[in-house]
Amino acid sequence: MEYSVHELAITGENPPAKYIYTDSINPSQDPSIPLPLLEIPVIDFNRITTPSVGTGAELERLRSALSSYGCVMVTNHGVESSLMDRVRLVFKQFLALPMEQRLKCQKEADGFEGFGSDMILTKDVAAAVRHFSCRLRLTTWPEDKRQMKYWPEQPHDFREVLDEYSSKLLVLHDATLRAMARSLSLDDDSTFLNAVREGGSISARFNFYPPCPTPDRALGLKPHSDGTVITYLLQDGEVEGLQVLKDEQWFRVPNVPDALVLHVGDHLEIMSNGEFKSPVHRVVLNPERQRMSVVIASFPEEGRQIEPLEGLVSGERPRLYRQVKYSIVDQVGYYWSGTRVTDDARI
Numbered sequence: 393m394e395y396s397v398h399e400l401a402i403t404g405e406n407p408p409a410k411y412i413y414t415d416s417i418n419p420s421q422d423p424s425i426p427l428p429l430l431e432i433p434v435i436d437f438n439r440i441t442t443p444s445v446g447t448g449a450e451l452e453r454l455r456s457a458l459s460s461y462g463c464v465m466v467t468n469h470g471v472e473s474s475l476m477d478r479v480r481l482v483f484k485q486f487l488a489l490p491m492e493q494r495l496k497c498q499k500e501a502d503g504f505e506g507f508g509s510d511m512i513l514t515k516d517v518a519a520a521v522r523h524f525s526c527r528l529r530l531t532t533w534p535e536d537k538r539q540m541k542y543w544p545e546q547p548h549d550f551r552e553v554l555d556e557y558s559s560k561l562l563v564l565h566d567a568t569l570r571a572m573a574r575s576l577s578l579d580d581d582s583t584f585l586n587a588v589r590e591g592g593s594i595s596a597r598f599n600f601y602p603p604c605p606t607p608d609r610a611l612g613l614k615p616h617s618d619g620t621v622i623t624y625l626l627q628d629g630e631v632e633g634l635q636v637l638k639d640e641q642w643f644r645v646p647n648v649p650d651a652l653v654l655h656v657g658d659h660l661e662i663m664s665n666g667e668f669k670s671p672v673h674r675v676v677l678n679p680e681r682q683r684m685s686v687v688i689a690s691f692p693e694e695g696r697q698i699e700p701l702e703g704l705v706s707g708e709r710p711r712l713y714r715q716v717k718y719s720i721v722d723q724v725g726y727y728w729s730g731t732r733v734t735d736d737a738r739i
């Protein structure tokens with residue numbers, strides 16, 4: 393059933409065979425071989441948005457970080473840590489509800505919103521089974537696209553907390569995309585933002601990863617890059633699990649409770665003509681402890697044509713990607729088949 397991953401966590405059973413790789417795919421989870429910690433660049437959000445003497449230098453740090461790492465740790469982002477704690481708390485409270493309560497928000501088999509495991513759209517069973525997690529996904533922007541039937545009524549302040557968090561993240565999202573455009577000296581700093589504002593959407597994804605007694609044989613999320621414009625990740629605060637691939641080596645992303653992790657999405661990589669890189673990342677499981685994360689991600693309008701911006705294509709910087717049409721079904725397909733839209737679009 394859709395909610396079985398979460399039920400397993402409650403009963404403390406091992407993941408069933410279908411979630412387990414037959415061979416050890418993640419020997420680095422052996423505690424005797426710890427992975428290195430990623431020296432993820434830290435960006436002071438205030439300094440990239442408040443015009444001052446330091447802005448140019450900080451924008452250049454942002455550009456350089458997004459072109460080599462594709463992800464940064466954002467501090468001074470204006471979201472109070474008490475609000476971040478409340479977001480984590482309401483999700484934990486939701487998970488602790490009796491099953492009948494959670495089922496009220498259950499995703500339909502062919503839908504994208506609500507609580508459950510992701511839809512499996514591939515016939516390749518071997519590719520489909522490789523992750524052990526479940527999530528609650530809700531569109532938060534624009535408000536008229538919210539499907540309130542999937543928004544939990546319990547805990548009683550869930551909706552209020554998500555509404556407050558998503559409005560703070562909307563401000564951050566827009567300012568970030570403008571700063572990214574300015575860091576590439578684009579004439580119009582709303583160019584990236586328009587890919588979301590013109591018919592696109594933003595959604596929240598509350599991810600839950602149960603403890604897993606064999607963490608070398610299963611993954612919370614398999615290696616992927618985000619099929620988004622950008623993604624903002626709120627980490628667990630206590631339990632680490634996110635890893636990023638850089639120069640063909642996996643690194644652990646440090647768990648800084650008050651910071652937000654920003655990822656470039658595949659569609660921004662294409663629009664930026666490869667100036668920004670969409671990082672490949674995965675989630676590993678912890679043998680004893682459960683973990684959660686909350687993602688706010690932005691998407692283009694379904695059917696929108698995505699291509700490199702003219703201003704970023706020149707004699708010295710030839711066009712790297714052909715035009716691709718954004719499709720959520722294709723994105724899910726990429727995840728399950730372990731491929732990426734950026735590879736498909738590459739000229």
Ligand code: OGA
Nearest residue numbers: 599613618634675685687
């Ligand atoms: C995702 C993702 C990472 C995490 O939801 O796309 O990569 O730490 N999440 O949960």
Ligand code: NI
Nearest residue numbers: 616617618673
């Ligand atoms: Ni991701």
